[in-house]
Amino acid sequence: MIMEKKTIRIGNPYIKKxxxxxxxxxxxxxxxxxxxxLWYGVERRxxxxxxxxxxxxxxxALINIAMLLGADIICDSPVSRRLLYKINHSxxxxxxxxxxxxxxxxxxxxxxxxxxxxxxxxxxCSFGLDSFYTILKNRDGEYPITHLCLFxxxxxxxxxxxxxxxxxxxxxxxxAEKHGLDPxxxxxxxxxxxxxxxxxxxxxxxxxxxxxxxxxFKAYLxxxxxxxxxxxxxxxxEGSSYDPLSVDCFSTDSLRIFLSGIPFGRxxxxxxxxxxxxEAAMIHPCFRNPVWEKNCxxxxxxxxxxLVIYADGMTDRFSEAFDFGGFEKKIPTFLASxxxxxxxxxxxxxxxxxxxxxxxxxxxxxxxxxFRAAMKNLEENGA
Amino acid sequence: MYxxxxxxxxxxxxxxxxxxxxxxxxxxxxxxxxxSAVLDAVVNGAGREALLKSLRNIPGCPDDIENSLDTFFEDxxxxxxxxxxxxxxxxxxxxxxxxxxxxxLSIEEFSEVQDLILADPIHEVNIKDDxxxxxx
Numbered sequence: 168m169i170m171e172k173k174t175i176r177i178g179n180p181y182i183k184k185x186x187x188x189x190x191x192x193x194x195x196x197x198x199x200x201x202x203x204x205l206w207y208g209v210e211r212r213x214x215x216x217x218x219x220x221x222x223x224x225x226x227x228a229l230i231n232i233a234m235l236l237g238a239d240i241i242c243d244s245p246v247s248r249r250l251l252y253k254i255n256h257s258x259x260x261x262x263x264x265x266x267x268x269x270x271x272x273x274x275x276x277x278x279x280x281x282x283x284x285x286x287x288x289x290x291x292c293s294f295g296l297d298s299f300y301t302i303l304k305n306r307d308g309e310y311p312i313t314h315l316c317l318f319x320x321x322x323x324x325x326x327x328x329x330x331x332x333x334x335x336x337x338x339x340x341x342x343a344e345k346h347g348l349d350p351x352x353x354x355x356x357x358x359x360x361x362x363x364x365x366x367x368x369x370x371x372x373x374x375x376x377x378x379x380x381x382x383x384f385k386a387y388l389x390x391x392x393x394x395x396x397x398x399x400x401x402x403x404x405e406g407s408s409y410d411p412l413s414v415d416c417f418s419t420d421s422l423r424i425f426l427s428g429i430p431f432g433r434x435x436x437x438x439x440x441x442x443x444x445x446e447a448a449m450i451h452p453c454f455r456n457p458v459w460e461k462n463c464x465x466x467x468x469x470x471x472x473x474l475v476i477y478a479d480g481m482t483d484r485f486s487e488a489f490d491f492g493g494f495e496k497k498i499p500t501f502l503a504s505x506x507x508x509x510x511x512x513x514x515x516x517x518x519x520x521x522x523x524x525x526x527x528x529x530x531x532x533x534x535x536x537x538f539r540a541a542m543k544n545l546e547e548n549g550a
Numbered sequence: 551m552y553x554x555x556x557x558x559x560x561x562x563x564x565x566x567x568x569x570x571x572x573x574x575x576x577x578x579x580x581x582x583x584x585x586s587a588v589l590d591a592v593v594n595g596a597g598r599e600a601l602l603k604s605l606r607n608i609p610g611c612p613d614d615i616e617n618s619l620d621t622f623f624e625d626x627x628x629x630x631x632x633x634x635x636x637x638x639x640x641x642x643x644x645x646x647x648x649x650x651x652x653x654x655l656s657i658e659e660f661s662e663v664q665d666l667i668l669a670d671p672i673h674e675v676n677i678k679d680d681x682x683x684x685x686x
Contacts, residue, residue: 454662465658465659465660465661465662466662467662467663470662493651496565496567496580497580499564499569500569500571500578500580500660504662504663507663508663528564530562530564530569533562534562534569534571534578537560537571537573538571538576538578538663540573541571541572541573541574541575541576541577541663541664542576542663544573544574544575545574545575545576545664
């Protein structure tokens with residue numbers, strides 16, 4: 168008996184006008200007999216920029232699910248020629264090579280020639296270290312930024328995620344307008360419909376949104392969260408580990424996506440931001456508090472950056488962003504957690520600390536053992 | 551009085567700062583300077599009355615220190631850091647370094663280690679029945 172191959176079908180994209188001056192680029196997607204509508208929502212002034220004539224953003228957004236299911240993606244509308252080629256001949260084979268869980272599927276569509284754009288150049292504005300670095304480094308030069316973007320595709324969580332997103336966007340708007348740049352938000356329902364592990368597909372989601380605006384962008388600078396100067400080691404569960412592959416494969420003939428900020432690590436970027444008082448005051452790596460509240464100073468992202476800032480004697484320059492009161496007392500535990508967690512969010516923090524000639528307190532090793540025991544217990548037994 | 555819940559909690563004093571680590575969850579705690587000194591005394595067997603006496607002997611001690619102390623202990627019990635015990639020993643005089651943060655008796659929780667494990671669990675897609683994802 169011949170088993171029919173699973174498929175995901177993407178219907179022709181269409182525009183849906185919403186209330187509140189919003190428009191959505193939509194496509195009805197059928198996966199194993201179940202049909203849902205995926206959409207990307209923007210302000211009406213960007214309606215002409217939406218990629219209506221091809222399936223590019225939807226095909227990219229569904230790649231991970233398709234590979235997990237072993238389902239070919241069939242598009243009723245064309246896909247940009249270069250994108251189609253790179254997905255089928257580079258991206259999918261590469262990911263399947265490193266993961267037994269993924270199947271080598273095909274994206275099946277007519278190839279489309281490049282489309283025109285308004286020539287804009289965008290990047291994200293999350294108030295994180297990487298995005299501020301990209302913004303400040305590309306105020307002029309070969310690709311001077313014109314648009315600061317905020318995308319809602321999984322970073323904002325919980326019941327109030329849309330409200331959080333809009334409030335965050337209000338701050339992006341203020342910052343953009345102050346610096347003569349255009350603010351742009353894209354809301355989506357990708358994270359509501361496709362329940363994937365966000366860290367695995369963050370880049371895929373973000374770049375699918377960029378592809379939804381090919382009528383606007385000729386270039387997009389994607390802020391790298393990684394700093395390795397050596398070859399990236401592909402981890403299928405960590406999308407950022409193969410960002411160079413993603414930005415190359417998801418570029419088209421008319422939209423070039425560049426990876427910004429490599430090979431610089433967080434210590435280098437913090438040092439750079441320290442010379443820009445406005446951004447040093449606003450920087451917000453915090454995992455817990457929203458951007459309109461001060462960094463919590465306790466989460467793993469805050470603790471790593473605070474260690475580097477302290478090691479570099481820059482606490483006064485970041486005093487508006489972080490509260491360094493009593494910080495010395497927290498050093499042994501912060502170093503211990505960095506030790507145990509392998510410095511994975513901020514490669515080089517411990518190395519940077521010792522390079523600055525700062526000692527690692529003996530107690531750090533004792534605390535690290537306790538943290539290791541706890542992590543082992545959590546992994547074995549759950550919450 | 552009370553004792554540290556040794557089965558779950560690792561307690562350490564370093565340069566006047568108490569560090570408590572929950573060895574099962576990775577959650578750890580820091581306390582204010584006076585709270586650290588109080589906890590150190592508890593670990594060494596001090597009873598409630600002896601603690602109160604030593605606190606009241608500190609110049610400038612607020613009138614509601616007894617309330618503050620009991621609230622602090624209730625907080626520690628609710629976090630399973632302290633358990634009830636028969637300890638009723640003496641309490642040494644508190645050093646002036648214990649007043650670095652004033653008479654504040656507070657505890658701060660840090661869950662970054664736990665956050666790492668729990669924040670983003672691996673999802674697997676249920677490919678048998680439909681494509682709705684299930685959490686592993």
